[in-house]
Amino acid sequence: MSIAKTYSPKDFEDKWYQYWMENDFFKSTPDEREPYTIVIPPPNVTGVLHMGHMLNNTIQDVLVRRARMSGKNACWVPGTDHASIATEAKVVAMLKEKGINKKDLSRSEFLAYAYEWKDKYGGIILDQLKKLGASCDWSRTAFTMDPALSEAVIDTFIHLHKKGLIYRGVRMVNWDPKGLTAVSDEEVIRKEVNQKLYYIRYEVKDPESEDGSPQSGSHISHLKSHYLTIATTRPETIMADSAICVNPNDERYTYLHGKTVFVPLINREIPVILDEYVTMDFGTGCLKVTPAHDLNDYELGQKHHLPVIDILNDNGTLNEKAEILIGEDRFIARKKIAKLLDEAGHLEKVEDYKSQVGFSERTDAAIEPKLSMQWFCNMAEMAGPALDYVNNGDVKLIPDKFINTYRHWMENVKDWCISRQLWWGQQIPAFYAPNGAVVVAKTAEEAIEQFNLTPQTRNLQPSDLKQDEDVVDTWFSSWLWPISVFDPSVCGNPEAKGNADINYYYPTNDLVTAPEILFFWVARMIMAGHEFRGEAPFKNVYLTGIVRDKLGRKMSKSLGNSPDPLDLIEKYGADGVRVGMLLCSPAGNDIMFDESSCEQGRNFANKIWNAFRLIKGWSLTPTLSEGEGATNIVAIAWFDARFNEALVEIESNFKSYRLSEALMATYKLVWDDYCAWYLEMVKPAYQQPIDQATYEASIQFFERILKVLHPFMPFLTEELWHDEVFGKREDKDCCIVAQVPTAQQTDEKLLKEIDVVKQVVSEIRNIRNSKQISPKEALKLAVKVNSDIDYNAYSNIISKLANITTLSRTDEKIAGAATFMASRDEFFVPLEGNIDIEEEKESIKKDIEYLNGFLKAVNAKLANERFVQNAKPAIVANEQNKKADAEAKIKILEESLVALG
């Protein structure tokens, strides 16, 4: 069987994914093994794969595959999130293109369109994950609006309502005038915006004036005491003013106490109230109070019993209560009203001003504070236990720097507005009687049973009831995810035992997600987990960073700076992209993604591919010359030791979730140790055969390497695994289910001595380099041994790798030779006629100079009495070793200098 000259991932990636699927390798059912479980952070059902998903899912897949190869029953549950606002917005836009207005549809008609949309586009992202190699148990694919999962949401609502944790109330909410829904505080993105600060004059009612009516505009500018000035960024809301507020301690305004003023343009009379809330040194010291359109004003209004005048429609246009500019959009109204005020002489000045404005995360519309009746979930009670899990380490955050942020949020948690004025989602299980009474129940029938308990609402029919139009916030379903994917029926029923799945897989092991949804999602999952299962839903939370481009900008569609992941896979292969992503992604830090790292990943794959080609191309011979045999025995023993050493390192990196370091350790093991050193040691001369024993050892090493590589590069390793050089494989004998080797004891002495051997080889190559001697020109080497290393054992290796004819021992320095030191031993490469004495001397002097500098530092330490007294004995001993070592080397070098004349 021949093998392609270069690595060509397209030839086999799809093939192996299909093979894994057909053989149910991703599938998991409870058994006697220890489970290892991950639930996917469900991507939006309408989403397409972006670089963030790539990173996130590569990490999950590496963890799952590694667990699968470590004797665990690995289960990675995939699925999608219905993402109510985002999806509904997309469906509405799609309908609009077709000329259909959402308002003209009934709820069920709209939902039919929405499901149609979901069926068409909903699976795309999951199929894309398959390209990446994601080893999810697809038979468990879940959707947050699956009937059973939706029922879990309803049961949860009812359960929490019964506990008194869900309530209904009028609150100031963040209103999205574009999405026409309330959004939670967390869905509001604050951005700094350049605005204008308008200084507006309000006329003060003059009790001495006969009729008390406002003066004309031109008049007031001359009578300073007859008006006051307020500063606002929102002049369009003056029609909603209920009062003007000044600080009672503000002496400038004592004359206003008890007075009333007129709202400009509409001349409505409002009182001046006093409250210390107003900061005297900000703006003018006068504050307009607009309870309907500002949270703080609302609270101030409540305190002073002011009327609430709501002048805005749900879509952000002015309503008839505004009296003027009715029907205009709030932003257009702002400009127009500024003009009107100016014309009427009420606009004193306009200043540029920067301030924070909230925008809807989903629609990017400026958020409007709005009073409305909403459903809320009390968080304070549930936050306590959720905080404890993290505080006491039951749930570990990786990296742990996020604990502070988490703690801060949980200690200052606010109630959660859970109702959304949308149709796409779980409809709130609340029913209204004709008289306005409301009960929470699963069905209309159950609601009637409850209504029958009160005289006013007895004997109602289901058709008399009206269900709440709103749906719950998407997060109110996704916080159940780690439970509901296994057994939705336990949500809302803390007493339930649960099915076999949940008892086996829950709590899950690792959750891999982005820090920005630590509160939205992670914290709430912990709350729900505690509520319904009495324990947190996962043990470790691995927080990935944001994927940014080279310039540090967040990758986004709108910037167009994000490569299409599928293009990358096409170009570099899935394995190459996986390696590329992992190489530059430490946990919790943003990753500065650069396509060149995928290239590095692909090059690595190619290197492995070609190392394999080399081995595969060897022909066999049962016997070998004595020298080669000896070389190979040492090489095999050394690589075995080195492999075990690397395994220990990789294992420990995995344990501490340092995936990029685990990968880098693997990378070096393969590239440097196996390819650059081991294979070069045992490689027969061109077209020469290799002995059976070495061949078998090399193959075995390669197979062990494939196992270690598999979690990172599943496709390539599976492809090579099935090559005939490994012998005939049984049907289910696949790399994906092979077990990673466990580390054996390593031969420390051998590892150390080979390090010296490598150094010797490097030094000789260095000499060739600097003296322009071709690698093909064989050289002689002599060594004056001062250490306890037996170079006879390694002479064959050195000869082969450095093209040395003979390695002889000498007790005297050799003149006319290039020299170097390795360990404490002196090496001589005789180069008659090719030695520049002065150059040699210079080089030796340089070495001595370095060692002297080094020695000086060590001596300074040792001469310091306090160091010797205070430092740990081992440290002091080490310093003494360093000193002795440096002194010995200096002595040898000085002798060499003398010998050179």
Added chain:
RNA sequence: GGGUCAUUAACUCAGUUGGUUUAGAGUGUCACCUUGACAGGGUGGAAGUCACUGGUUCGAGUCCAGUAUGACCCACCA
């Protein structure tokens, strides 16, 4: 405004409780080599006042304080 975290070679990052040869890796860069696994290769170099300023200590990239820059979170100054 308050808080959290970061700042180490051109780039991306390690540096594990302060001492482990006067700071390491990968990539890139430079020089040379290369028809025999691989130019997507090999060998060997160069490259860092560990952001800055103080402090603690026998000893600081590592601990403390402050400064600068950046990122994120929180916050009602109209």
